[in-house]
Amino acid sequence: MLAACRGVDSSLFFHPEGERGAARSARETSAKEVCMRCPVRAECAAHALAVREPYGVWGGLTEDEREELMGRARTRLISAAPSGAPAAGPGSGAT
Structure with missing residues (x-):
C-alpha cells in the first residue's frame, strides 16, 4: 500500500x-485531511510515537498531540508502578 x-x-x-x-492550524488541518484518507495512517502514527518524532504531522497527529499522548503514557506507567518501585520506561534504566 502507498501512503496518501x-x-x-x-x-x-x-x-x-x-x-x-x-496559519499553523490551517496547514495542520490540511495535512490531517491527507492522513485521514491514508491506508497506512495507523502505522505512520505508531512509527512517529515509537521514535519520538519531534516534528511534523504523522499519521494525523501533530507534534503537540504526540507529546500529549506520550505524556499520558508516562503518567499511566508511573501510576501503575508498585509503590516504591520505579516505573519502567524510556530513561528508567529498566529493560
Missing part, C-alpha cells in the same frame, strides 16, 4: 520556522 502523502509537498506536514496561530 506520497507525492504531496512535505511542507504541508512540517511547519516553517516561526509559523503560529491560524
Whole structure:
C-alpha cells in the first residue's frame, strides 16, 4: 500500500520556522485531511510515537498531540508502578 502523502509537498506536514496561530492550524488541518484518507495512517502514527518524532504531522497527529499522548503514557506507567518501585520506561534504566 502507498501512503496518501506520497507525492504531496512535505511542507504541508512540517511547519516553517516561526509559523503560529491560524496559519499553523490551517496547514495542520490540511495535512490531517491527507492522513485521514491514508491506508497506512495507523502505522505512520505508531512509527512517529515509537521514535519520538519531534516534528511534523504523522499519521494525523501533530507534534503537540504526540507529546500529549506520550505524556499520558508516562503518567499511566508511573501510576501503575508498585509503590516504591520505579516505573519502567524510556530513561528508567529498566529493560
